[in-house]
Amino acid sequence: MMNPIGKYGRAFWQALRRLSGDDAYERYLRHHAQHQVSEPPLSREEFYKQWQERKWKGVKRCC
Amino acid sequence: MNALFKYVVWIAIALLGAGAVGGIALNRGESINALWFIIAAVCVYAIAYRFYAAWVAARVLTLDETRATPAERFDNGRDFVPTNRWIVFGHHFAAIAGPGPLIGPTLAAQFGYLPGTLWILIGAVLGGCVQDMVTLFFSTRRDGRSLGQMARDELGPIGGIAALIGTFAIMIILIAVLGLVVVNAMKHSPWATSTVAATIPIAMVVGLYMRTIRPGRVLEGSALGVLLLLLAVAGGGWIDHHETLRPLFDHEGLPLAWAVIVYGFAAAVLPVWLLLAPRDYLSTFMKLGTVILLAVAIVILQPDVKMPALTRFIDGSGPIFGGTLFPFVFITIACGAISGFHSLIASGTTPKLLANERDIRMIGYGGMLLESFVAVMALVAATVLEPGVYFAINSPAGIVGKEAAEAVAKISSWGFPVTVEQMQTLAREMGEATLFARTGGAPSLAVGMASIFSSAFGQGMLALWYHFAIMFEAIFILTTLDAGTRVGRFMLQDMLGNVWPKLGETSWTPSVILTSGLVVGAWGYFLYIGVIDPNGGVNLLWPLFGIANQMLAAIALSVATGILVKSGKLHRAWVTGIPLAWLVLVTTTAAWQKIFSDDVRVGFIAAANDLSAKLAAGVLPPEKAAVAPQLIFNQHLDAWLTAFFVAVLWIVVLDMLRVSSRHLAGKPVPPLAESPHIPSRLVEDYVRD
Incomplete structure (x- = not known):
């Protein structure tokens, strides 16, 4: 049983x-697990690196 | 019973809102409590969101919740991910909220509190929010395409090219003016300079932490960074009192501008994980935290607004920037009411996360309402200052004079009494050497915020709060500067790639260095001119930025209006057509005046001619005469740039009218690029996240 503060x-x-x-x-x-891809998943380091690169490819911040 | 209760509640909100807006508008002579601004804003937003936004969503756009969004159709677990709407709202708001809505209203307060407040409210609910929402909707219906791609698909190649060039140009001017704001905040302030400088190594430490020590642990790294930032603010105070360290951080504007330029280049070339990404985490947390803190503080403290409703400067003689109320209040507020830049986020980025079309109203319209609310709070922070103090901080030395006595005499003669002692005491309390002529909006906002925070959360820490506010502004201005330079670099590589494909490779080092250098050189030039300009540069650059931003908004609204007409919704096209017509009117008038006005403080050509005449007559002091040829050249350049912006604006609007009239006449036009209807498989009870 969880109190409301804990829940929120x-x-x-x-x-x-x-x-x-x-x-x-x-x-x-x-x-990755859900979609049954043949290659093994990326390591945490490698994933994080690619994720950062992708995130900053376009217009992500405004005036 | 339930329906009746709802009626009563909405009528009560309407009456309260009308009372608050009416009270603000009709109040004369007495000071007015800032809480009324908050109440007016919240009521106006509630009614606009509940009725107007709902009507636009249902009748104009006809949102279809059974239709699969791009996020659902292309779900790849990376950039296309169906996401809970609160999470999308958070991402969208973090992306659109920048320093613009803090600076614009602060500068526009020179006209008094009323014009700015009214435009922030009206402009947002009828213009800015609509722009963001319709752009988000049209991009969602087009697989998350960008504004430029939509302009090309729906209007034709001319519209597409105009949108691309417009985006690039606005980026350059935006970065220059933001750089100038930071430089002005750091000028001869060792405390601010050392704190801002410390944010660079702090970001790098956080970047290394997230990359190598604890990969991907974003929150741990951010918590560490925020802690270090707060220590840096306190440490800045220690440096400020340290005899040998202090001079290391005490600089004129020009060396600081060079530092910002070198930093911008480094940030564009260095890998994102080292500087840009960690800085962005810190700035996002700081931004949200400070904005919430400010809202809470205003509600607790309920400060009185001391600025009059209207000042004499509506006639165009304002010290902060020249130009009459119409059109310059609209150009100056810019981002807080309508920001063209948002259409770049609303197309391309956010649609790829939308789980369902029904979330568009909350994210597109609601996100901009919150941004507008930030602008209202910035206006409150500027207007709770004594008007004399506000003008003393924000008026450039070229207008009110270099000497303190001269400046206070001039400002007092305008009917805003202020004394040298008052300014000295204030500067000492804030831990600054002087607060005279600290243009750009950041110092005056920081003084406003520091007084609100220290009164609400305990006295005696004014200097700490002031430098906290400066750090908070600087950190996300520098984030925009990093991110903008990088985007500019990618855009330039993309354009140059059409000429020589090798240059289009985003990871080829010579191309990276060349294009980063070109982008930094472009904004660096305007920053340099802004710093050497005796009138403070903000006077020069901010209107240019405002015109560019409103031009981009007009492009977005043109694309939307064209699509509405082509979809057979001519009778509803006024929803985007009226804000568009207003923007065309405002931007064209402002551009015309900036180019051709005889007033040397408004017209670029008049200013250039005036300076040439003075230079020829030999009446300029030697240090001014040395930079005069550069300033004259720059005034001409600015005139051409303004003409270019307004030409791009008109080309897109006329192109939209051409396509629309051809469509109405039954002639062939580019077909609607909407992707086909595929039913959503995310059923009603699907628990999103």
Whole structure:
């Protein structure tokens, strides 16, 4: 049984991880497992490097 | 019963909002509580979101929640990912919210609080939010294509090229003016300079942490970075009092401008994980944290707004920037009401995350409402200052005079009393050598925020709050500078790749160095001119930026209006057509005045001629005479640039009108590029994330 503060706290924490990309690798692994790709998944380091590069390819920040 | 209750609630919100707006608008002579601005804004936003945005979503765009979005159709777990709408909202808002809505309203406060407030509210609900929402919608219906691609598909190659060039030009001017704001905030302020300088190694430490020590642990790295930033703010105070360290960070504008230019080049060439990405995490956390803190502080403190509703400067004689209320209040506010730049985020980036079309109203329209709210708070922070103090901080020395006594006499003679002692006490409290002629908006915003924060959360820490505010502004200005230079580099590589494909390879080092150098050189030039300009440069660059930004908004609204007409919705096309017509009117008038006005503080050509005449007559002091030829050349360049912006604007608008009238006459036009309807398989009870 979870009290409401704990519940909202958890939701907030998950949103924060999601927004900042803290959980990006975990989501990648999940996606990888679901889609039965033949190659093994990237390591955390390699994934993070590619993720950063991709994130900053276009217009991502405004005035 | 339930329906009746809803009616009553909405009528109450409408009455409260009308009362607050009316109170703000009709109040004369007495000071007015800042809380009324917050109430007015929240009520106006609530009604606009509930009724106008809902109507646009349902009747004009006809959002279809059964239709699969690009995120669902192309889901690849990387850039196309169906995402919870609150998360998309967070990403979208973090991307659109930059320093623009903080600076514009601060500068526009020279007209009094009323014009800025009204335009931020009206411009946002009828213009900016609509632009963001329709662009997001049309891009979502086109597989998340960018604004430039949509312009090319829907209007033709001319529109596409105009959008591309317009985006590149706005990037250059934007970075230059933001660089200038940072330089002006650091000028002769060892505390601010050392704190801002410290953000670079701090970002690198965080970058290394996230890359090698604990790969991908973004939150741990960010928490460490925020802690280090706060220490840097406190450490800056220590450096400021340290005899040997202090001179190392005490500089004129020009060396600081060179430092910013070198930094910009380094940031564009270095790998993103080292500097840009970690800095962006820090700036996003700082930005959100500070904006929330400011809102809470205003609600707790409920400060009085001391600026009059209208000042005498609506006649165009304002010290901060020259030009009459119409059109310059609209050009100056820019981002807080309508920002063309948002259409670049709303197309391309955000559509790839949308799980369902029904989220478009909240993310597109709602995101901009929040941005507009930030602009209202910046306006409050500027107008709670004593008007005399506000003008003393923001008026350039070239207008009010170099000497403190001269400046206070001039400002007091305008009817805004201020004394030298008052300014000295304030500067001492803020931990600065002087607060006279600290143009650019950042120092005055920081003084406003510091007074609000210290009153709301405990006195006696004014200097710390002031430098915290400066650091907060500087860090995300530098993020925009890094990211903008990089985007400019990619765009240039893309364009040059058409001439010589090798140059288009984004990782070929000679091309990276060449294109980064060209982009940095372009904005560096305008930054340099802004720094040597005796009138402070902001006067010169901010209107140019405003015109460029409104031009980009007009391109986005033209694309949207063209699509609406082609979709057989001519009778609804006024939704984007009216803001477009207004932007064309405002931008054209402003551009005309900036080029041809006889007033030397408004017209570029008049200013160039005036300076040439003075140079020829030998009446300029030697240090001014030395830079005069550069300033004259630059005034001409600015005139041509303004003419170019307005020409691009008119080309796109006329192209849209050509396509629309051909369509209405039954002649062939480029077909609608909308992707076919594929039913969504993400069923109603699907738990998104």
